[in-house]
Amino acid sequence: MKKIVVGLLVFILLLAAVVLSVGYYYLRGATPALPPLQLFIHGQILTMDNSNRVVSAMAVRGERIEALGSNDEILALRQAGTVVYDLKGKTLLPGFIDAHGHFPGTGLSAVGSDLSSPPLGAVRSISDIQQYLAEAAKTGKDEDWLFGFGYDDSLLLEKRHPNRHDLDAVSTTRPIYLMHSSGHLAVVNTAGLRRAGINAETSDPEGGVIVREDNSTQPSGLLLEHATDLVAAQAMDFSGLDFLAMVDAARDQYLAAGVTTIQSGGVDSRLLNGLYWLSKLQRIPQRVLVWPLADKVEAELNSGALSLDDFQSDTFAASAIKIIVDGSIQGYTAFLSEPYYQQQTGSTDPAYRGFSRYKQDELNAQVKNLHCKNYQLALHGNGDAAIDMVLTAIEYAQQACPRADARPILVHGQMARADQITRMKQQGITPSFFSAHTYFWGDRHRDQFLGPERGARISPLAEAVAEDLRFTVHLDSPVVPMDMARLLWTSVTRQTRSGEVLGADQRINTLQALRAVTIDAAWQSFKEQDIGSLEVGKFADLVLLDRSPLASEDNLLNFKVDQVWIAGRCYFQRGRNECDVISNESR
The missing domain is CATH 3.20.20.140 (Metal-dependent hydrolases)
Known part of the structure; x- marks a missing residue:
């Protein structure tokens, strides 16, 4: 009996190890090769150092920048196994840094309906929103939330937010949550309000507003600022795979x-x-x-x-x-010192200037x-x-x-x-x-x-x-x-x-x-x-552009990213699944 128990425990431990190993390799990302020495020559290299120096060549040893200078100076460092990139006049600069965003929010289309209006999307009216949601409602269970994002009331034909009745036309049983393009407002249908426990007796949370229907205490479905917290946690409780x-x-x-x-x-x-x-x-x-x-x-x-x-x-x-x-200016929840120029549709307060949380x-x-x-x-x-x-x-x-x-x-x-x-x-x-x-x-x-x-x-x-x-x-x-x-x-x-x-x-x-x-x-x-800059000793986080952003405003708007390196490893090359060298002159 003891042997059976010991054997069972060993089997369970081995099974757990296999599961963990499979999970690890499933979650782990690919790691590109790191050449020992990479030389970048014949480029417009914008260093972004204190003097905004521009050079034509740079050497990267391992993860960090080793030298910057002329083509001849950098090529003199070449040794066996060196990878040489001939940039052919293209612009190389430090990798861009997102100073503020909400990663991985741009991936929301993987889990919800994109309700953006032109030029970002195709939604022009509340009817369009209803059609997108109706299509999404064809999948999933009745208890699952329908989630949409990116709608902008000021770009809709009706010049107003959808309300709970507009969303009830899609479903009276399945909860629906729409996140405004600003991220500071949301609209919920009646089933969603019920799921969140919001009704005529629910008080506004501090720093938020549950918008009411005209001449009523009934929620309209529109939630401002902290009021979105009453619903967002459950409406956006995405699975691990999502x-x-x-x-x-x-x-x-x-x-x-x-x-x-x-x-x-x-x-x-x-x-x-x-x-x-x-x-x-x-x-x-x-x-x-x-x-x-x-x-x-x-x-x-x-x-x-x-x-x-x-x-x-x-x-x-x-x-x-x-x-x-x-909040946001376009959502009329930013806190101004003077009233908004034009008050939002349905407002009865000409002195309204938003509010602070x-x-x-x-x-x-x-x-x-x-x-x-x-x-x-x-x-x-x-x-x-x-x-x-x-x-x-x-x-x-x-x-x-x-x-x-x-x-x-x-x-x-x-x-x-x-x-x-x-x-x-x-x-x-x-x-x-x-x-x-x-x-x-x-x-x-x-x-x-x-x-x-x-x-x-x-x-x-x-x-x-x-x-x-x-x-x-x-x-x-x-x-x-x-x-x-x-x-x-x-x-x-x-x-x-x-x-x-x-x-x-x-x-x-x-x-x-x-x-x-x-x-x-x-x-x-x-x-x-x-x-943040290309200087000796810093990580080789680099972006290669197909044209110079300094040449014209048209170039600035329309440049394409050709390649991206992070700590010397190439993670992106336009038009390819994996990176290759532009011109390999290894010796």
């Missing part, structure tokens, strides 16, 4: 865009752990910068149940704690608590009233616990005024501007949300340059697609979708824009010693 599908899709999209460092801002402990382990397993080859959301992790940090020191490596960092102070004393206390524990902070503020709150809270925390180089980040900073730019410089704050707004929402900022004067000031990059204030730019993906060419082009031209220029005096030049997604984006997260 999560992997999202990560794989997003990873490939970011590589194709030339992004070697990705960012996920506002994660909970579950997503933090998931991204960390997929990074360790190299399922995500890019470097990963994660901002845990204060509302989700502060209690764990205070109790010691969570330590961000456990999530630090060359390829992964929980680099800042994120605090969301207000916090009272000032509450924000002061939270910022002070985290700042005094030496965390870097990233505070979301879109409206100028919210930015005032952010600056006041940081000043309050710094007075309580002075730190020489805390590098707090203002996320988005859409409506930053000139006086606020000056205060940011004085307080050592790095603004990360969502400058692609000028293209995607610029016309509506001017004509609907903010008016001509305030609309022309969104993302005041030139004022930051004039103040010698270091800044970054970002796409906030999946709010807009991961398209670094579009981001750079909008920062330089400020062209809207109609072709108009919005705030010509806030334009910057191409080199300034490139620095905002390379070395200055590295600096934002205390990574400037290792990445």
Whole structure:
């Protein structure tokens, strides 16, 4: 009997080992070969160093850059087994750094219906939304949530949000959750409201609004800001396989865009752990910068149940704690100092100017608590009233616990005024501007949300340059697609979708824009010693473009990424499943 038990235990242990081994190899990503020495010659190599030096050749030994110089100087380093890339005049520069986004959000199409309007999608009306959802409802069980994302009420024919009755027309039994393109609003059908326990008696959560039907206390289905938290956790409780599908899709999209460092801002402990382990397993080859959301992790940090020191490596960092102070301008939830230019459809308050998720004393206390524990902070503020709150809270925390180089980040900073730019410089704050707004929402900022004067000031990059204030730019993906060419082009031209220029005096030049997604984006997260520029000793995170972004605005908008290297390993080559060398002159 004892032998049988021992044998059974051995079998179980062997079976567990097999399962773990299979799981490990299933989850682990491919690791390309690392040549001992790689030489890049005959190129336009933009180093993004302090002097923006341009060289024609570079040597990479193992994972790091060994030398930069002329073609002859670098070719003199060639030895047996060296891989030589003849760039043939193409542009090589540091891999792009996503200064702020929500990885793996661009992979949401793997788990839900993309309800974006042109130019990103095909949805033009609430009827179109219903058709997409009806098609999605043909699969899955009746108890499964139907999930859609990316709808923009201001681009719909009806110029309004869908309501629960619109979604009930798709299903009265299956719960439906639609996430607004801003990520700050959602619409739920009656079955979904019932599943979440939201009814006429449910009070608005602090920092959020359950929008009611006219002349009634019944929920309309529209949820603003913190009210989305009442539903989102269960509506977006994706399976492990769904999560992997999202990560794989997003990873490939970011590589194709030339992004070697990705960012996920506002994660909970579950997503933090998931991204960390997929990074360790190299399922995500890019470097990963994660901002845990204060509302989700502060209690764990205070109790010691969570330590961000456990999530630090060359390829992964929980680099800042994120605090969301207000919402989005296009969602009418950004907190402005003056009323919106045109109030949203159905509004009866001409003085409405959005709202903050916090009272000032509450924000002061939270910022002070985290700042005094030496965390870097990233505070979301879109409206100028919210930015005032952010600056006041940081000043309050710094007075309580002075730190020489805390590098707090203002996320988005859409409506930053000139006086606020000056205060940011004085307080050592790095603004990360969502400058692609000028293209995607610029016309509506001017004509609907903010008016001509305030609309022309969104993302005041030139004022930051004039103040010698270091800044970054970002796409906030999946709010807009991961398209670094579009981001750079909008920062330089400020062209809207109609072709108009919005705030010509806030334009910057191409080199300034490139620095905002390379070395200055590295600096934002205390990574400037290792990445962000091509200098001796730094990791060889590289992107090769098919044309020079410096040559023209057309080149800047339309460049294609030819190859991407991360720490010397090639992970992407356009048009191929695996990388090869452009010209191998090994000796």
